[in-house]
Amino acid sequence: MNRRDRALALLRLVPLAVMLGLIAAAAFFVRGLSVEDLLRASPQNPWLAAGFLLLLYALKSLSVVFPIPALYLAGGMLFPLPAALAVGAAGIAVCLSLPYWVGRWSAGSFSSALARRYPKVRALLELQRKNDFFFSFFVRVIGFLPCDVVSLYLGSSGLPFGSYLAGGLLGMLPGLFTVTLMGASIQDPSSPQFLISAAVTVLLSAASLFAAWRLRRRQPDAHPVRARSAALKDRAKKLKRDIPALFLALKDPKTPIRAKILAGVTVGYALSPIDLIPDFIPVLGYLDDVILLPALIALTVRAIPKEIWDQSRALAAEGGQNGKRTKWYFGVPVVLIWLALAWLIVKAVWL
Structure with a gap:
């Protein structure tokens, strides 16, 4: 460029x-x-x-x-x-x-x-x-x-x-x-x-x-629309499989600060209870999962050095094949951040 x-x-x-x-x-x-x-x-x-x-x-x-x-x-x-x-x-x-x-x-x-x-x-x-x-x-x-x-x-x-x-x-x-x-x-x-x-x-x-x-x-294409909804739902699930690799890259000390911030935002959004467009709406319900989530993942991956990303994906795939689960306490910061945001919203609106 x-x-x-x-x-x-x-x-x-x-x-x-x-x-x-x-x-x-x-x-x-x-x-x-x-x-x-x-x-x-x-x-x-x-x-x-x-x-x-x-x-x-x-x-x-x-x-x-x-x-x-x-x-x-x-x-x-x-x-x-x-x-x-x-x-x-x-x-x-x-x-x-x-x-x-x-x-x-x-x-x-x-x-x-x-x-x-x-x-x-x-x-x-x-x-x-x-x-x-x-x-x-x-x-x-x-x-x-x-x-x-x-x-x-x-x-x-x-x-x-x-x-x-x-x-x-x-x-x-x-x-x-x-x-x-x-x-x-x-x-x-x-x-x-x-x-x-x-x-x-x-x-x-x-x-x-x-x-x-x-x-x-x-x-005439009503049934294909429902098929699209099912396909988009499947695509959204597949996209979220990259989240463990992003989480591992987030923990890697060699990952740049900017990439850590982007990875934290992406992981936090993927694990958040907030759904911008409810999933029960046909086709539209998965717009945020197949547009916003891929955009966040693509932006984050570009900021992570290639060797760190490849290593993180390999570790995530290896952990999944071996049946290993990420320790629950690694998700505590994400939960705390969302609880803090919810408290701020409640305070701004009602208090």
Whole structure:
């Protein structure tokens, strides 16, 4: 790689670095921010208020942690219902677009590299591209997947922007409509308008999931999708077999500090109880295991000297063949780290 290529590679990481910085800042400054705070900060002029809300949508899309329903509610309280829906739809378009292009610019080549190295990742990307509109619609309509993280992934995977945006908008419009309607009637939570909008929110979510399920079953490749899910599950299990070798490399005193940190993060993520996308979701449930985990493993292996990695893999394979188990107390630091993180989250949210 020449100097120009290295400079371009670093330049591609700038948007992602900015996004990570905004995530860290939001974790400290956005905590405790309420809809009332947004309303107090909003300008009195309707056009300026709309611009202010769109700016908040843009910041939300790059900060991940800020809840988008709070912006829906604020729109419903600031504007008449038609204007609130128009501003909300424009905000969703902004919210979907920015992280998509960050992923497309900063990590597009990385997804291609993973696809070349891992056949199952390539199969997943091909399946996604055959159903690009439905895929984008489905990940939005189920509602509980992290919106901005999914946008980063879909941008990095090369999903066509038009299909991505149309499917994403269609999947998020039911939530926009009902939550905005709740915001317009939030002054009286016992009013029929508020209660009906709350009930419709639940019904629309259930109906959207049912419609997506029916549409998926009617398509001729429904059975291959289930086969893909089984194949991805098997691939995820195979990937985790490299974790003992990473753990041995982590303990090796000759492993560089940077590689030790990466190995610790990879082992900690693989053993963590946190699943970014629940495994029961067909195909999507193994995205984190077949995209994020291979990425962490590949990044870590590149940082470990080849002779140490080869030795660690040989020792791990030898231990597995001989039936040896890693001593339980080697996992204590990982457990303690996750307990500490859980305590910090509880303290930040409830204490």
